[in-house]
Amino acid sequence: xxxxxxxxxxxxxxxxxxxxxxxxxxxxxxxxxxxxxxxxxxxxxxxxxxxxxxxxxxxxxxxxxxxxxxxxxxxxxxxxxxxxxxxxxxxxxxxxxxxxxxxxxxxxxxxxxxxxxxxxxxxxxxxxxxxxxxxxxxxxxxxxxxxxxxxxxxxxxxxxxxxx
Amino acid sequence: xxxxxxxxxxxxxxxxxxxxxxxxxxxxxxxxxxxxxxxxxxxxxxxxxxxxxxxxxxxxxxxxxxxxxxxxxxxxxxxxxxxxxxxxxxxxxxxxxxxxxxxxxxxxxxxxxxxxxxxxxxxxxxxxxxxxxxxxxxxxxxxxxxxxxxxxxxxxxxxxxxxxxxxxxxxxxxxxxxxxxxxxxxxxxxxxxxxxxxxxxxxxxxxxxxxxxxxxxxxxxxxxxxxxxxxxxxxxxxxxxxxxxxxxxxxxxxxxxxxxxxxxxxxxxxxxxxxxxxxxxxxxxxxxxxxxxxxxxxxxxxxxxxxxxxxxxxxxxxxxxxxxxxxxxxxxxxxxxxxxxxxxxxxxxxxxxxxxxxxxxxxxxxxxxxxxxx
Numbered sequence: 001x002x003x004x005x006x007x008x009x010x011x012x013x014x015x016x017x018x019x020x021x022x023x024x025x026x027x028x029x030x031x032x033x034x035x036x037x038x039x040x041x042x043x044x045x046x047x048x049x050x051x052x053x054x055x056x057x058x059x060x061x062x063x064x065x066x067x068x069x070x071x072x073x074x075x076x077x078x079x080x081x082x083x084x085x086x087x088x089x090x091x092x093x094x095x096x097x098x099x100x101x102x103x104x105x106x107x108x109x110x111x112x113x114x115x116x117x118x119x120x121x122x123x124x125x126x127x128x129x130x131x132x133x134x135x136x137x138x139x140x141x142x143x144x145x146x147x148x149x150x151x152x153x154x155x156x157x158x159x160x161x162x163x164x
Numbered sequence: 165x166x167x168x169x170x171x172x173x174x175x176x177x178x179x180x181x182x183x184x185x186x187x188x189x190x191x192x193x194x195x196x197x198x199x200x201x202x203x204x205x206x207x208x209x210x211x212x213x214x215x216x217x218x219x220x221x222x223x224x225x226x227x228x229x230x231x232x233x234x235x236x237x238x239x240x241x242x243x244x245x246x247x248x249x250x251x252x253x254x255x256x257x258x259x260x261x262x263x264x265x266x267x268x269x270x271x272x273x274x275x276x277x278x279x280x281x282x283x284x285x286x287x288x289x290x291x292x293x294x295x296x297x298x299x300x301x302x303x304x305x306x307x308x309x310x311x312x313x314x315x316x317x318x319x320x321x322x323x324x325x326x327x328x329x330x331x332x333x334x335x336x337x338x339x340x341x342x343x344x345x346x347x348x349x350x351x352x353x354x355x356x357x358x359x360x361x362x363x364x365x366x367x368x369x370x371x372x373x374x375x376x377x378x379x380x381x382x383x384x385x386x387x388x389x390x391x392x393x394x395x396x397x398x399x400x401x402x403x404x405x406x407x408x409x410x411x412x413x414x415x416x417x418x419x420x421x422x423x424x425x426x427x428x429x430x431x432x433x434x435x436x437x438x439x440x441x442x443x444x445x446x447x448x449x450x451x452x453x454x455x456x457x458x459x460x461x462x463x464x465x466x467x468x469x470x471x472x473x474x475x476x477x478x479x480x481x482x483x484x485x486x487x488x489x490x491x492x493x494x495x496x497x498x499x500x501x502x503x504x505x506x507x508x509x510x511x512x513x514x515x516x517x518x519x520x521x522x523x524x525x526x527x528x529x530x531x532x533x534x535x536x537x538x
Binding site: 001010011012014016075076077088090091095105106109110112115116118119122139 | 198200202203204205206207257261283305308309312313316317318319320321322323324325326328329330331333334335337365388389390391392393394395396449
C-alpha cells in the first residue's frame with residue numbers, strides 16, 4: 001500500500017479517525033506522518049538510528065586503506081549508503097564486509113552484546129560449535145564472578161581450561 | 165483451500181483457554197531465518213525471490229506437523245484475503261502489502277504459520293492460547309530442526325542466525341504475548357505499564373503488531389534483544405518474571421475497581437452492554453472497545469466471583485442458550501468469537517462480497533445484537 005500523500009513510499013502508518021460519526025482512514029509513510037504531526041510513540045525511525053550509528057565507524061580506515069564507506073560488497077553490490085537507505089542488508093556477507101560500521105549498531109540494538117548465544121544449527125561444523133560453546137562458558141563465568149558465585153565460577157573455569 | 169472454510173470459526177489461539185487466559189490471550193514465538201547461498205530479499209531479483217519461494221514452499225509443504233497445511237500465494241491474493249490473514253495474526257501487515265513473489269504456509273488449526281519472503285526469507289511462528297510460551301518454543305524448535313534437515317540456513321558462529329536487519333540478529337527470536345489489560349487502562353495505570361515494559365527493553369504494540377494502536381485494551385508485548393541471550397533465557401524471563409507480574413497488576417487493578425469503584429465498573433459494563441445490544445451501526449474500533457468491557461466483566465465473574473448488577477445481567481444473557489438448549493451462560497468463547505468475526509475483513513469475507521463502511525457497520529451491529537439478544 002502506497003502513502004496517500006507522497007504516493008511513492010510504502011504506507012506503514014494506518015490511521016482511523018471517527019469524527020461526528022464519520023469514519024476516515026489514512027495510510028501514510030513515516031515521513032509524511034511526521035510532517036502531518038502524527039507522532040508515533042517510543043519509535044525512532046530505523047534509518048535515523050542507522051545514520052547516527054554508522055557515521056562514527058565508517059570513517060575508520062581498514063587494512064587496505066579503505067574506509068567502510070568506500071566498500072562495495074562483491075556478493076550483493078551493497079554499500080553502507082544503500083544499507084542506510086533500505087535499513088536492511090543485502091546479503092549475509094555484509095556482516096563481515098561492513099563489520100566495523102555495523103558493530104556500534106549491533107551493540108546498541110542488543111544491549112552491548114556482540115556474539116551469539118543460543119541455538120546452533122546441527123549442521124554447523126564442529127569447530128564453530130566449540131567456539132560458540134567456549135564463548136558461552138566465558139560469559140557464564142563472568143556472570144558467576146559478578147554474582148559472587150565462586151563455586152560455579154570455579155566449575156566453569158575448570159570446564160574452560162579443559163577445552164583449551 | 166478456501167479461506168471461507170476457516171473464516172466463520174474462532175481459531176485455537178483465541179479460544180479463551182490456557183493458563184492466565186483472563187489476561188494473556190495468546191503466546192507467540194517467531195523465528196527469522198535466511199537461506200545460505202542467497203542474497204537477502206532487498207538485494208534479490210524477482211527470479212531469485214521466486215527461486216527461494218519455491219525452495220521453501222516445497223520443504224514446508226512436506227513437513228509432518230500433525231495437521232493439514234495449506235499454502236497461500238500472498239502476492240496473488242485479493243486485498244480482502246490478505247487483510248483477513250492479518251486480522252487472524254497469520255501474516256504480518258508487511259507481508260500482506262509487501263512486494264514480489266511471497267507466500268505463507270499455514271496449519272489448518274492455525275497454530276503454525278511460515279511467511280516466505282517477508283523481511284527475511286523465512287519467518288516461522290507458533291501461536292497458542294493463553295500463557296504457553298514453553299510449549300511454543302518447544303514446538304517451533306522441532307519445526308525449525310525439521311526444516312534445517314533439508315536446507316542450510318545463513319549462520320555465523322560469531323553472530324548466530326544472520327538476518328536482513330541487524331536488530332533480529334543472533335537467535336532471530338521474537339517472543340510475544342497478547343494481553344488484555346482493561347482494568348489497568350480504566351485505573352489510569354497503563355502508562356506505568358508501558359514505561360516499565362520499555363525499561364525492561366520490551367516493545368509494546370497494538371492488536372495487529374507494528375504500527376498499530378492498542379485497540380480494545382489489547383497489547384502485544386515482545387522482546388527486542390535477540391543477540392547474546394539464549395532463546396531459553398528470553399522465554400524463561402517472560403514466563404517466570406514478566407507475565408506473572410503483569411497478571412498480578414491487572415488482577416490487583418480489577419480487585420481495586422470492584423472494592424473501591426464498583427459504580428464506575430458497573431457503569432462501563434452496563435453502557436457497553438446497552439450499546440452492543442441495541443446499536444444499529446457499530447464501527448470496528450467501537451466494537452473492540454465495548455466488547456473489551458464485556459470480556460472483562462465475564463472474566464471477573466469467572467475468576468474473582470465478581471457480582472455487580474451489570475455483571476449479573478451480563479452473565480444471565482445466555483441463560484436461555486439462544487438455541488432452545490439447556491441453561492448456559494454467555495461465554496468468553498462467544499465474546500472472543502464476536503471480537504474476531506466482526507473485524508472488517510472477516511465480516512466481508514463471510515458476507516461474500518466487499519461492503520462500504522456504513523453497511524459494514526450495520527452488519528457488524530446485527531451480528532452482535534443477535535449473539536447477545538439470543
